[in-house]
Amino acid sequence: MTHDHDDHDHDHDHDNRYTDMQARVKALETVLTEKGLLDPAAIDAIVEAYETRIGPRNGAHVVARAWTDPAFADWLKRDATAAIASLGYAGRQGEHMRAVFNTPDTHNLVVCTLCSCYPWSVLGLPPVWYKAPAYRSRAVIDPRGVLAEFGVTLPADKKIRVWDSTAELRYLVIPERPPGANGLSEADLAKLVSRDSMIGASIAGAPT
Numbered sequence: 001m002t003h004d005h006d007d008h009d010h011d012h013d014h015d016n017r018y019t020d021m022q023a024r025v026k027a028l029e030t031v032l033t034e035k036g037l038l039d040p041a042a043i044d045a046i047v048e049a050y051e052t053r054i055g056p057r058n059g060a061h062v063v064a065r066a067w068t069d070p071a072f073a074d075w076l077k078r079d080a081t082a083a084i085a086s087l088g089y090a091g092r093q094g095e096h097m098r099a100v101f102n103t104p105d106t107h108n109l110v111v112c113t114l115c116s117c118y119p120w121s122v123l124g125l126p127p128v129w130y131k132a133p134a135y136r137s138r139a140v141i142d143p144r145g146v147l148a149e150f151g152v153t154l155p156a157d158k159k160i161r162v163w164d165s166t167a168e169l170r171y172l173v174i175p176e177r178p179p180g181a182n183g184l185s186e187a188d189l190a191k192l193v194s195r196d197s198m199i200g201a202s203i204a205g206a207p208t
């Protein structure tokens, strides 16, 4: 086996180069820690939670429950924050939730035109495109065009409602239940629900 460089005893520190943003975050964390304002272990715990425990599967669980339990769906319409919290999903960036239901007449699309407000408790951290200026401006101006770029072509007579998230209110799209999903368990239904479908940038998949 050959190495393509000589210094094969190096300690791989050169793999830890930071991007500008990572360097800034690291600097901020260091300063706050030195001042005693921040416990690095607390940061690690939060990051770990969003990497492993908090993500779109939470939202998919909410959607699947709404599809199978009309009383829950009704509660979700009236008080999404409480209904979602009843499944154990609460906390940061999910304090004030509203569920918007896709129907045969109306498709819902969520954006944050100002920055990147997003329902972390049910969807985890936002995808890169959600934070991109192009999505944030065009989702409002030309939602149908944006959806087409995501591969979603809606009937021309279907209305599209665009919801602008804020720090005060976060939206969760409840996709239409796909045809042919009768008799599936809640867990199997949840597998049909993608992250993007809960932002409104996709629709729920048909069972395979």
Ligand code: FE
Binding pocket: 112, 113, 114, 115, 116, 117, 118, 165, 166, 167
């Ligand atoms: Fe925002």
